[in-house]
Amino acid sequence: xxxxxxxxxxxxxxxxxxxxxxxxxxxxxxxxxxxxDVHGKAALNFQITxxxxxxxxxxxxxxxxxxxxGWLFIAxxxxxxxxxxxxxxxxxxxxxxxxxxxxxxxxxxxx
Numbered sequence: 001x002x003x004x005x006x007x008x009x010x011x012x013x014x015x016x017x018x019x020x021x022x023x024x025x026x027x028x029x030x031x032x033x034x035x036x037d038v039h040g041k042a043a044l045n046f047q048i049t050x051x052x053x054x055x056x057x058x059x060x061x062x063x064x065x066x067x068x069x070g071w072l073f074i075a076x077x078x079x080x081x082x083x084x085x086x087x088x089x090x091x092x093x094x095x096x097x098x099x100x101x102x103x104x105x106x107x108x109x110x111x
Contacts, residue, residue, distance in 0.1 A: 002029075003040040004092035004101075007047050011085065018047045018084065039095050041110050043088070046103035050084035 003025045009017030026040025054077045061073030087103055094101040 001039075001092045001095040003036060003043040004088050004095055007043060007088045008085065016051075018088075019044070019051060022047055035095075035098075038100060039091075042101065042103060042106070043091065045109050046087065046091075046106040047084065048109050049103075049105065049107045050080060054080045054084075 003022050006021030006025050007018040009021040011017075014020065022040055022043035026036065026044060030037040030040055057073045057077040057080060061070040061077065064070035064073060091101040091103065
């Protein structure tokens with residue numbers, strides 16, 4: 001559960017906390033608990049995906065500000081962040097119940 005919910009560190013002001021939180025928990029506890037290895041990889045892959053999608057949306061948004069439609073991409077970046085928050089909470093609840101959770105739209109960077 002801590003792997004998933006540690007991603008919320010970004011929302012309290014920790015730079016790259018959404019990636020560093022799951023990475024630290026996963027690295028520290030993956031050898032002690034097999035389920036932490038599975039949940040840690042899933043959380044880390046999803047948070048990397050969210051960070052890349054939000055970054056791409058912001059970059060495209062700033063470039064398109066020239067023709068006055070860039071605000072759509074900035075709004076998309078906010079929605080991506082909100083989706084990351086919601087899916088991390090859902091995954092934390094599922095992990096607390098002993099269930100596996102597969103994040104939607106998550107690329108597999110770490111296998």
